[in-house]
Amino acid sequence: MQRSRTSVKVRLGLKLGKSLGLGLGLSVGGIVLSNAAYAEETMTSESEVEVINVKGTYFNDYKVGDASGAMRANVSLLETSQAVTVIPETIIDEQLATTLGEVLNNDASLSPGSKQRNREVFSSRGFELSSSTGYLRDGHQHWSHYQQPIETLSRVEVIKGPSSILYGQSAPGGLINMVTKQPTASRxxxxxxxxxxxxxxxxxxxxxxxxxxxxxxxxxxxxxxxxxxxxxxxxxxxxxxxxxxxxxxxxxxxxxxxxxxxxxxxxxxxxxxxxxxxxxxxxxxxxxxxxxxxxxxxxxxxxxxxxxxxxxxxxxxxxxxxxxxxxxxxxxxxxxxxxxxxxxxxxxxxxxxxxxxxxxxxxxxxxxxxxxxxxxxxxxxxxxxxxxxxxxxxxxxxxxxxxxxxxxxxxxxxxxxxxxxxxxxxxxxxxxxxxxxxxxxxxxxxxxxxxxxxxxxxxxxxxxxxxxxxxxxxxxxxxxxxxxxxxxxxxxxxxxxxxxxxxxxxxxxxxxxxxxxxxxxxxxxxxxxxxxxxxxxxxxxxxxxxxxxxxxxxxxxxxxxxxxxxxxxxxxxxxxxxxxxxxxxxxxxxxxxxxxxxxxxxxxxxxxxxxxxxxxxxxxxxxxxxxxxxxxxxxxxxxxxxxxxxxxxxxxxxxxxxxxxxxxxxxxxxxxxxxxxxxxxxxxxxxxxxxxxxxxxxxxxxxxxxxxxxxx
Structure with missing residues (x-):
């Protein structure tokens, strides 16, 4: 029976994940699936055995397809009628970032403010974000009068423009939603x-x-x-x-x-x-x-x-x-x-x-x-x-x-x-x-x-x-x-x-x-x-x-x-x-x-x-x-x-x-x-x-x- 190309990639990604182990394989398998890695398959008419050659990568992708904060659900960015930037963990790790400000440098709509007293201030589209109403963590309003522990984050979502409809009082420039790391199925x-x-x-x-x-x-x-x-x-x-x-x-x-x-x-x-x-x-x-x-x-x-x-x-x-x-x-x-x-x-x-x-x-x-x-x-x-x-x-x-x-x-x-x-x-x-x-x-x-x-x-x-x-x-x-x-x-x-x-x-x-x-x-x-x-x-x-x-x-x-x-x-x-x-x-x-x-x-x-x-x-x-x-x-x-x-x-x-x-x-x-x-x-x-x-x-x-x- 002919299998779809997508199912082949899923099976191959899982197989790579098991063979490499320790979480690396899962990321490679995910890349094979989500990043449309180069694949070539042939089928023998007698045995219907699929042969696939893959050019993979040890490194993760930059693109993220959805955001949880803008719509309070994991909705595709293409179905979100709002400008949203998602900064993934891959970039956070590559930059060896230790503060939220180092992460937010990756979005030009955010400008840094004062760093006095061991905390950071930012403006979004020119409006300063309040430490009491400008930040979310997993959708909860989050008091952000200190440098955030970004080592716990899987990504940072920058939600542009007024967003009070879902979260209440907030600045006109938008919100920062910090999405935390969650338990993993594999070790x-x-x-x-x-x-x-x-x-x-x-x-x-x-x-x-x-x-x-x-x-x-x-x-x-x-x-x-x-x-x-x-x-x-x-x-x-x-x-x-x-x-x-x-x-x-x-x-x-x-x-x-x-x-x-x-x-x-x-x-x-x-x-x-x-x-x-x-x-x-x-x-x-x-x-x-x-x-x-x-x-x-x-x-x-x-x-x-x-x-x-x-x-x-x-x-x-x-x-x-x-x-x-x-x-x-x-x-x-x-x-x-x-x-x-x-x-x-x-x-x-x-x-x-x-x-x-x-x-x-x-x-x-x-x-x-x-x-x-x-x-x-x-x-x-x-x-x-x-x-x-x-x-x-x-x-x-x-x-x-x-x-x-x-x-x-x-x-x-x-x-x-x-x-x-x-x-x-x-x-x-x-x-x-x-x-x-x-x-x-x-x-x-x-x-x-x-x-x-x-x-x-x-x-x-x-x-x-x-x-x-x-x-x-x-x-x-x-x-x-x-x-x-x-x-x-x-x-x-x-x-x-x-x-x-x-x-x-x-x-x-x-x-x-x-x-x-x-x-x-x-x-x-x-x-x-x-x-x-x-x-x-x-x-x-x-x-x-x-x-x-x-x-x-x-x-x-x-x-x-x-x-x-x-x-x-x-x-x-x-x-x-x-x-x-x-x-x-x-x-x-x-x-x-x-x-x-x-x-x-x-x-x-x-x-x-x-x-x-x-x-x-x-x-x-x-x-x-x-x-x-x-x-x-x-x-x-x-x-x-x-x-x-x-x-x-x-x-x-x-x-x-x-x-x-x-x-x-x-x-x-x-x-x-x-x-x-x-x-x-x-x-x-x-x-x-x-x-x-x-x-x-x-x-x-x-x-x-x-x-x-x-x-x-």
Whole structure:
């Protein structure tokens, strides 16, 4: 009997997987299946035996065909009426990335912001992502006030534009969904170690497999010590000490019910570097390698995430997912808190205002999704009905010390005797919100699809209650099976800090405030040039409205100001991207964005451009496979001119950073070993990354890192 070519590839991939073992074979088998590897088959008329010659590769592909975050289900990107970028684990590993920022460099729509206090800030399409509402982890809202443990991630999804319909309050630029590694069916045990020329080290264990026939696990352990190239005033090196432990268990109760439970813990202690200072010409004041904070300033973070997810398959077409997550974020921050004086010049003194502070954030999230397919009226419907909720708590203790005046060259001041436990007043903030949502992806025929949806959202917060009702509409046209042209309209919202105007001397005192809203119209196209290459483009227009504008009243006998919600911010742009295999040996992930961002109507910044919103940005990461065991990488990351302040008085220069790398696979004592060498900023270019006048991040100089990884 004649077998289909697809079934032959599946059988061959499984056979290769068994023969090579230890997870490598499964990836090769997957490549044979999903990457359309070259195959040639012949059939003898007498025995019907198939003979197949395969040209394979030891390396994984760049292309990803679906995303779970944009539609809250694993929907093909060709059926998603929204721009989405998926950065796979392959690229994360190739770049030896240790922070989320290093991963997000691969999407030009994201621009880096400040890195002060051992955390990272990003903007998407020119809008800053909030640490409380801009990030998801496996679909849960995730508190991201720290550097994320990316060693637990299988991929990162960048969802462009307002996405409040499915997730609630969020910035207009989009969301970052971090998808975690899950238990494996086959045995996995990988160990790796990497280091750089500064003596930084990272050791990692990644293990998975079956505990019993119906129970699998995935465990990750990381120990990292970082030595930075910038030094304190006394010559001491800034250091970072991080530990990560993660465990995921998945148990199949029966054919219809699966339970997934997880726990991870991050301890991250680092010296503080709140960034460099700029003068009016965007030149760094003082030595580029000198930190203005004192060596005794530090931040010590302890984060725990724990949760459970149940998946129930009602029938082959319908399933129910229920998830619950608790995130505990505790931080001590002992600050020297240097302040940039006006007209500061090298040799001048500056003031530091030290304090010891304790922060306690508690995030509790839950969701229920009912998802399935049904056909009626000659139309196929992919329906999602769901609800999600967040319970938020924040508590703060702080003790402040006396100001310190310091002049460069003097001995560093002694660490003040401060302890946040001396604060007897606990400052707290609490609120909760919930939302219910509906989405229907309707397929009329092979060419036309329409996605509609809506959300009702309610926030309960003392002095800032809020309700929102949001629509979403997308129309998709498929001129061919491998291409899509789409247009969408979506909305987002961000609650105000209070529910009314509270200034009694304002003409609109007591007026109820609506949430700040955003609206996007996006026209895009996606084309699978082959099974291994996806190209896409999008035109977008985002308007953010409802910010407060106060105007002075000069001749009014009763009021001094009038405040309205007439603020408006408009971001327009175009994005182009390609991701996958250009040839059998050459792979690329590349993107570019042109952005015109403006405060169209604003009390203070009308006509100006937001901080760190470049007109032009681009990124390229590529791999060329010289042999089956040797691959070379090269990348370039470009950020155009960006303002360091909303007043647009300080303009940072554009920069291009070039990275190179190579991977060689060999056998040592019977074990397969990958040796990885990367050089970041190979030309040692001086550049400024994100941040403002008093907290700009200095780009790292040429940095070489080497990694050894093996499967046991």
């Amino acid at each position: 996995l045990l990988e160990v790796s170690a990497d280091t750089d020329q500064y003596g930084s080290t990272r050791f990692m264990l990644d293990a998975g497999g079956e505990i019993t026939e119906d129970t699998g696990y995935r465990a990750v352990l990381v120990k990292q010590d970082v030595n930075f190239d910038r030094e304190y005033q006394n010559g001491e090196t800034r250091e970072r000490d991080r530990f990560l432990g993660s465990l995921v268990l998945e148990h199949k109760i029966n054919d219809s019910l699966i339970v997934n439970a997880y726990y991870d813990c991050t301890n991250d202690k680092a010296g503080l570097d709140t960034g460099a200072w700029l003068d009016e010409d965007a030149n760094v004041i003082s030595n580029r390698n000198t930190i203005n904070d004192f060596s005794w300033a530090f931040t010590d973070i302890h984060v725990e995430n724990k949760g459970v997810k149940l998946t129930y398959f009602m029938n082959p077409e319908w399933q129910v997912k229920v998830g619950y997550n608790e995130q505990s974020f505790e931080r001590q921050r002992f600050e020297s808190s240097p302040r940039l004086p006006s007209d500061y010049e090298i040799g001048n003194s500056y003031t530091s205002n030290p304090y010891d502070r304790s922060d306690d954030w508690q995030f509790k999230t839950a969701f229920i999704d009912i998802n399935g397919e049904v056909s009626f009226g000659g139309i196929e419907h992919n329906i999602l009905i769901g609800a999600n909720a967040l319970d938020y708590y924040y508590g703060q203790l702080i003790e402040r010390g006396d100001s310190i005046t310091y002049t460069v060259g003097q001995p560093e001041p002694a660490k003040p005797d401060l302890n946040f436990n001396n604060d007897e007043t606990l400052s707290t903030t609490e609120y909760d919100y919930y939302g219910v949502y509906f989405q229907d992806l309707m397929t009329f025929n092979d060419q036309w699809q329409v996605a509609i949806g809506g959300r009702f959202d309610k926030q309960s917060r003392e002095g800032a209650d809020n309700e929102s009702l949001l629509p979403k509409v997308g129309v998709l046209y498929h001129p061919a099976e491998n291409s899509t042209v789409y247009v969408n309209y979506s909305e987002g919202f961000e609650p105000q800090s209070s529910e009314t105007i509270e200034d009694e001397l304002d003409q609109n005192f007591g007026m109820e405030l609506d949430a700040t809203t955003s609206k996007q119209v996006e026209l895009g196209a996606k084309w699978e040039v082959s099974d291994r290459l996806l190209v896409s483009g999008a035109l977008f227009n985002i308007e953010k409205t409802g910010t407060l504008i106060s105007e002075q009243l000069l001749n009014d006998p009763l009021y001094t100001t009038v405040t309205t919600q007439s603020g408006k911010q408009t971001h327009q742009g175009v994005e182009l991207a390609a991701q996958g295999a250009v040839t059998d040996k050459w792979f690329v992930m590349t993107s570019m964005m042109y952005l015109d961002a403006e405060y169209e109507k604003d009390e203070n910044f009308e006509g100006n451009t937001p901080v760190d919103a470049p007109k032009w940005s681009a990124s390229l990461w590529s791999r060329y496979e010289v042999t089956e065991k040797l691959a070379l990488n090269a990348g370039i990351f470009y950020q155009g001119e960006r303002y360091a302040d909303n007043a647009n008085t300080v303009l940072k220069d554009a920069y291009s950073r070039v990275d190179i790398g190579a991977t060689y696979r060999t056998d040592i004592m019977g074990k397969q070993v990958d040796v990885r060498l990367n050089v970041e900023n190979v030309f040692d270019t001086d550049y400024l990354v994100g941040g403002g006048i008093n907290n700009v991040t200095i780009g790292d100089g040429a940095t070489a890192r080497i990694e050894f990884k093996t499967s046991l």
